[in-house]
Amino acid sequence: MALSIHYQPEKTEQQWYSHWKSSGYFRSVPDERVPYAIVIPPPNVTGVLHMGHTLNETVQDVLIRRARMNGFNACWVPGSDHASIATEARVVAMLKEKGLDKSSMTREQFLSHAYEWREKYGNIIYSQIERLGCSCDWDRVNFTMDDHYYQAVIRTFVKLYEKDLIYRGARMIHWDPSAKTALSDEEVEYREVHSVLYYVRYRLEDPPDPSQPWITIATTRPETILGDTAIAVHPQDHRYQDLEGRYAQVPLIGRRIPILFDPYVDREFGTGCLKITPAHDLNDYNLGLKHHLPVVDVLNPDGTMSEAAGRYVGEDRFQARRKIVDDLNSLGLLVRKEEIQNKLGYSQRTEAVVEPRISTQWFLRMQEMAGPALDAVMLGDIRIHPSDRFINAYKNWLVDIQDWCLSRQLWWGQQIPAWFDASGNFVVAEDEEAARQSYRKKFPGSDSPLTRDPDVLDTWFSSWIWPIEVFRGITEPANPDFAYYYPTQVLVTGHDIIFFWVARMIMAGFEFENQKPFSDVYFTGMVRDKQGRKMSKSLGNSPDLLDLISRFGADSVRFGILISSPAGNDLLFDEDSCNQGRLFCNKMWNALKLLRKWGDSPFEGGNEAIPKDLFAVLWFEARLREASLQVQTQFDGFRISEALKTLYRLIWDDFCSWYLEWIKPARDQSMDAYTLEAVFGHFESLLQLLHPFMPFLTEELYHQLRPRGMGDDLMVRQSLPGLTEPDRDLLEEGELAKSFITAVRDARKNNGIPAREEIRLGVMTSRREVYQRMSSVLIRQCGSISLEFTAKPVPDSIPFLCGKDNGFLIATTEKGLPDPGQQAEKLRKELQYLRGFLETVDQKLSNPLFLEKARPDLIARERQKKSDTEEKIRSLNESLKHIQPST
RNA sequence: GGGAGCAUAGCUCAGCUGGUUCAGAGCAUCUGCCUUACAAGCAGAGGGUCCGCGGUUCGAAACCGUGUGCUCCCACCA
Numbered sequence: 002m003a004l005s006i007h008y009q010p011e012k013t014e015q016q017w018y019s020h021w022k023s024s025g026y027f028r029s030v031p032d033e034r035v036p037y038a039i040v041i042p043p044p045n046v047t048g049v050l051h052m053g054h055t056l057n058e059t060v061q062d063v064l065i066r067r068a069r070m071n072g073f074n075a076c077w078v079p080g081s082d083h084a085s086i087a088t089e090a091r092v093v094a095m096l097k098e099k100g101l102d103k104s105s106m107t108r109e110q111f112l113s114h115a116y117e118w119r120e121k122y123g124n125i126i127y128s129q130i131e132r133l134g135c136s137c138d139w140d141r142v143n144f145t146m147d148d149h150y151y152q153a154v155i156r157t158f159v160k161l162y163e164k165d166l167i168y169r170g171a172r173m174i175h176w177d178p179s180a181k182t183a184l185s186d187e188e189v190e191y192r193e194v195h196s197v198l199y200y201v202r203y204r205l206e207d208p209p210d211p212s213q214p215w216i217t218i219a220t221t222r223p224e225t226i227l228g229d230t231a232i233a234v235h236p237q238d239h240r241y242q243d244l245e246g247r248y249a250q251v252p253l254i255g256r257r258i259p260i261l262f263d264p265y266v267d268r269e270f271g272t273g274c275l276k277i278t279p280a281h282d283l284n285d286y287n288l289g290l291k292h293h294l295p296v297v298d299v300l301n302p303d304g305t306m307s308e309a310a311g312r313y314v315g316e317d318r319f320q321a322r323r324k325i326v327d328d329l330n331s332l333g334l335l336v337r338k339e340e341i342q343n344k345l346g347y348s349q350r351t352e353a354v355v356e357p358r359i360s361t362q363w364f365l366r367m368q369e370m371a372g373p374a375l376d377a378v379m380l381g382d383i384r385i386h387p388s389d390r391f392i393n394a395y396k397n398w399l400v401d402i403q404d405w406c407l408s409r410q411l412w413w414g415q416q417i418p419a420w421f422d423a424s425g426n427f428v429v430a431e432d433e434e435a436a437r438q439s440y441r442k443k444f445p446g447s448d449s450p451l452t453r454d455p456d457v458l459d460t461w462f463s464s465w466i467w468p469i470e471v472f473r474g475i476t477e478p479a480n481p482d483f484a485y486y487y488p489t490q491v492l493v494t495g496h497d498i499i500f501f502w503v504a505r506m507i508m509a510g511f512e513f514e515n516q517k518p519f520s521d522v523y524f525t526g527m528v529r530d531k532q533g534r535k536m537s538k539s540l541g542n543s544p545d546l547l548d549l550i551s552r553f554g555a556d557s558v559r560f561g562i563l564i565s566s567p568a569g570n571d572l573l574f575d576e577d578s579c580n581q582g583r584l585f586c587n588k589m590w591n592a593l594k595l596l597r598k599w600g601d602s603p604f605e606g607g608n609e610a611i612p613k614d615l616f617a618v619l620w621f622e623a624r625l626r627e628a629s630l631q632v633q634t635q636f637d638g639f640r641i642s643e644a645l646k647t648l649y650r651l652i653w654d655d656f657c658s659w660y661l662e663w664i665k666p667a668r669d670q671s672m673d674a675y676t677l678e679a680v681f682g683h684f685e686s687l688l689q690l691l692h693p694f695m696p697f698l699t700e701e702l703y704h705q706l707r708p709r710g711m712g713d714d715l716m717v718r719q720s721l722p723g724l725t726e727p728d729r730d731l732l733e734e735g736e737l738a739k740s741f742i743t744a745v746r747d748a749r750k751n752n753g754i755p756a757r758e759e760i761r762l763g764v765m766t767s768r769r770e771v772y773q774r775m776s777s778v779l780i781r782q783c784g785s786i787s788l789e790f791t792a793k794p795v796p797d798s799i800p801f802l803c804g805k806d807n808g809f810l811i812a813t814t815e816k817g818l819p820d821p822g823q824q825a826e827k828l829r830k831e832l833q834y835l836r837g838f839l840e841t842v843d844q845k846l847s848n849p850l851f852l853e854k855a856r857p858d859l860i861a862r863e864r865q866k867k868s869d870t871e872e873k874i875r876s877l878n879e880s881l882k883h884i885q886p887s888t
Numbered sequence: 889g890g891g892a893g894c895a896u897a898g899c900u901c902a903g904c905u906g907g908u909u910c911a912g913a914g915c916a917u918c919u920g921c922c923u924u925a926c927a928a929g930c931a932g933a934g935g936g937u938c939c940g941c942g943g944u945u946c947g948a949a950a951c952c953g954u955g956u957g958c959u960c961c962c963a964c965c966a
Contacts, residue, residue: 007928191963198966220966267965275966283964343966357964393892394961401962499961531899533959564914565900570893571959573900577915584928595925643902646913661925668924743932750920750932757923845907850946859907866908 008590010554029076031485037073038489045084066693080143085414153475178304179353182410200336219271236262373511414457422449465505468518496524526571556695557582617663620735626727763809800880
């Protein structure tokens with residue numbers, strides 16, 4: 002069957018994927034092999050795969066496929082995250098479109114809509130992961146809202162509560178007015194924005210100087226003026242010394258508030274007077290506590306003004322700000338406005354400006370858990386790659402850790418297992434029955450009905466046990482899977498969730514299992530576009546993965562994202578790199594066509610098939626080993642992108658451009674059986690090395706190369722080329738052959754001798770046997786009819802230099818070659834360079850300090866350099882002598 | 889305000905233990921080739937103040953200090 006001109010991924014990818022899947026290759030169960038487990042960072046259940054995922058999943062698949070080929074029991078656990086706040090926001094929006102309002106339905110009704118949504122869209126992400134070729138064990142899919150998982154989350158909550166690590170209390174927290182829920186500190190993103198600083202006059206009561214009846218404060222949030230309960234100045238601020246013990250009036254509402262002295266106030270900022278609104282600012286809250294100030298909350302949970310805001314009630318906070326500024330202005334209380342830069346907190350999920358808000362929530366004490374998590378990384382029990390950048394951040398976060406606000410005022414998630422009686426007493430238990438028992442014990446005699454806390458838990462409180470519970474480590478702690486796979490090997494994720502997820506998983510690992518969750522963490526960079534901008538929906542610069550795959554093929558996309566991905570650095574993604582991947586696929590496809598052609602017309606010359614180009618075969622053998630070792634080293638250091646580059650060069654340059662050309666039979670000849678078998682074997686080794694990166698292409702080529710029996714699939718072939726030291730001499734000789742051929746091509750080009758014009762070659766060398774070994778390769782590749790050894794320069798030839806050896810292009814006809822004057826010029830330049838080089842070497846060698854202090858082997862190397870260079874110069878001079886007469 | 893990282897060819901980046909892997913790779917550019925696997929290809933070439941300054945050293949792209957310029961993280965200055 003004739004092979005198509007180009008590789009056609011669309012014809013093979015889906016087919017191979019289903020073959021692998023139905024053959025059970027993705028499935029992993031405990032056995033006697035060493036496990037190699039990776040848990041996927043669970044994408045949001047209703048999300049689609051973006052380029053960041055593409056990078057992460059590809060890296061994971063590369064690691065897991067390579068581990069599988071290396072004989073490990075590789076297990077990649079897929080799954081998804083219920084993503085409480087993000088998903089709930091989307092479901093609410095979807096309902097709104099249908100004319101339904103969350104607030105008018107029961108929890109059960111809402112959840113049934115949410116589950117319906119999940120049923121409808123929750124599997125999209127999995128099919129995209131499949132399209133990418135990921136070898137996940139699909140029998141192990143976990144979802145953070147699965148029954149067992151839900152149960153596990155509840156159980157950990159109860160455990161921590163019983164250890165007194167979870168508490169409930171009123172604190173100032175970050176509030177998302179759009180999602181109407183509390184957030185953790187980590188879910189707030191600060192952005193630099195342009196703001197207006199308003200200078201507002203407050204009337205002083207009984208002013209010490211009646212001509213100065215005002216005190217002016219500066220604020221960026223005039224709408225919170227209505228919640229002011231004091232004004233503060235610095236105790237040493239001479240401007241305000243006479244205000245001690247006096248009172249001022251809040252504009253618009255006339256509330257009487259004290260003027261306090263507190264060193265917290267920055268005298269340099271604004272007017273040096275600070276308005277204090279304990280309900281709406283963390284610092285003010287703390288000052289309020291210190292000075293026993295009342296708290297006036299002027300905002301509703303949805304960000305509108307509350308009853309306390311008087312006539313502004315019901316207005317949106319930003320609307321109210323404008324109105325209040327207008328009102329202050331018309332009352333003559335607005336002194337001036339000033340543009341300033343400041344930072345505002347935004348909700349990571351909804352983009353709403355967060356409000357500091359006093360609220361009763363559930364918190365987890367983190368201090369105690371931070372210790373083991375810190376030690377694990379600092380002592381190297383868990384290794385972070387690349388380490389330098391992230392260890393510090395990790396350390397700082399843990400050292401200065403804050404308690405974790407766990408509760409969210411949402412419905413989509415694990416409902417907090419706390420039950421309250423009518424008077425606010427509560428118990429924490431795994432289920433209602435247990436809660437009742439516990440309640441009776443704790444509050445004997447009281448028989449109030451119990452209602453469950455309506456709030457759910459932070460999504461990250463469920464994902465932090467991911468590496469444990471995907472193996473049922475919490476709900477069925479004694480099960481064999483958990484014992485076998487935990488701890489897992491590698492976690493591959495973006496560095497943006499180091500605190501959200503990675504640090505907390507490490508804590509959970511030690512807290513619940515007394516054991517790290519993984520040994521290595523590999524942080525990928527953020528995927529950016531060509532101009533370095535973050536990929537985002539609003540910029541429209543995030544390519545559609547399925548579209549990319551349909552245009553380039555999954556392997557090319559994998560290639561494209563990996564080749565531009567230096568470890569840990571942000572990567573600038575450009576479609577062109579996928580195209581480069583596509584060209585690479587074609588290159589290999591064409592190599593296959595060549596091999597097939599050779600295989601189709603085998604050598605007819607009898608049994609004594611003497612390999613003509615044994616040198617080439619042995620050289621490539623060595624080169625393959627060398628590259629395999631490099632690749633292994635690169636994998637060991639998680640330099641995945643480098644490993645792919647190594648293979649790319651090995652395949653394109655060494656295999657295709659050199660090796661295949663070297664062994665290519667002459668036009669009317671066939672390939673001998675030995676070489677044929679060798680090159681087929683080499684190709685298979687290359688396919689295997691490349692398979693983790695480009696699984697579809699390599700599997701297809703593996704089967705196209707020759708017929709295979711049942712179950713002989715590349716994906717499960719477990720014999721990666723052995724890691725034995727290559728023959729260094731052979732490698733060096735291969736390089737010599739390459740540079741000789743290049744030198745001849747260069748000389749041809751410089752002297753206008755077409756590639757097909759026959760020549761003879763002469764070489765003046767001390768390594769005759771080496772040249773003899775590769776002579777057939779050199780002769781053919783140089784378009785020569787012979788290679789002659791000569792003791793002195795050949796007259797009327799074009800000389801060139803190859804290493805220390807002199808080479809000569811010799812004419813085969815009477816007509817001769819063009820005037821070598823051109824070439825002489827080139828050689829003179831070379832000579833000049835060599836003389837300069839020799840000078841630097843001589844300088845070193847004549848420096849007594851160098852001879853005294855440098856390592857002996859380095860001195861020997863310099864001496865070698867010197868004699869080599871001198872020899873080259875001698876050779877060149879001699880060649881030039883023979884050219885000169887004719888110029 | 890605190891901390892971290894980066895600066896090497898037009899672009900994106902390697903360069904690990906200071907010295908023959910030392911100034912590299914890919915892409916881009918230029919030149920010549922429709923050579924019987926591949927023109928989506930082949931062959932060849934050009935291209936650099938290794939950010940500036942100072943120091944350590946026999947020797948620095950690499951180590952130290954410093955300046956400059958980007959990037960990121962953390963932090964409650966209205």
